[in-house]
Amino acid sequence: MPHINLPQEFPGIRSLFMFRPETAAPLNALVQTMLHNPHPTLSAGERELIATYVSRLNVCKYCCNIHGAIAQHHLDNNAELVRQVLANPETAPISDKLKALLKIAAKVQSGGKKVTEGDVAFARAEGATDIEIHDTVLIAAAFCMYNRYVDGLATWQPDDAALYDKMGEQRAREGYLTAPFKVNRTEEVSSGG
Template sequence: MAHIDLGLDEQAHPGINGPMRFRPETAKPLNDLAETLLRAPHPSLTPGERELIAAYVSGLNECGFCCASHSAFAAAQLPRGMPLVDQVRADPATAPVSGKLRALLRIAAAVQRSGRAVTREMVDAARAEGATDLEIHDTVLIAAAFCMYNRYVDGLGTWAPEDPEAYDRAAAHIVSNGYTAS
């Protein structure tokens, strides 16, 4: 049970969904931000790669709901699916991803610890792997935003399903309709 009365059936609205229904006026900008960061057209980072960054940061933050959700969302949009997501979450240094994505994940992990943990060397290493300023910017913002989303979900003590099928169903909905669909 959530730390506050959300006025709804938590099992019907798990994780972030309950607080968003509780306070729709804050849900709109949060959903708009997620839509922009994770799904909007991007010149080089795919939606699956951006979801992978969100899943990775959520895992580092130990946010069960967001990690499971965004892992499923990433897997649904990446050719190698959940096996790749699991490899990245376990050890991005050895996961079969590009050097650029590996460098961006290093930056995302630094942001998760503290924005000041991102170093010039990390940024230079990402650039050396072909990362653009836009990709670096968006990685930092995705990581920072997911620290906020993770703390929102966990700070209110929301309920998270244990059944992976629930996250797969949510992934199908997000991939088809996005974050801003009513």
């Protein structure tokens, strides 16, 4: 049960956005700009993979599932690729540059000061630009916020994979600024989901 009185029809961060629209606006604008709006070089799928990976490291079920689903829908509906990145970025079929960026993201997750000049030099050697390094650090840092926000207030985080897939498809297509759909929780409970 959530730590505070949140609307029941919305999972994860969406219940918090409904509870406090004043802070939802900048939080949503940030994720839209970081992950969905056009980027000079990183695809939306690559950026979503960074967000998903950090959410996995923070063990945030809702964020990992929803951003994994969004990443999948950006990446030709390739669920296996998302699974491989989460299992081990080193052996996943992604570019060496993205592997180096995910290494930086993992350092950020354990603390800002963990990122070394060597990590940055390695990413550069694999072709990463300054903007890519910057945005990787910010995405990783931002998910250390979103994950703590979602778990720190003990929001409802469903287990239903089909629900995340449906929500992920919507977000990949529409971005983050459109209204979420309500989830019928009576149905969810009666179907054992």
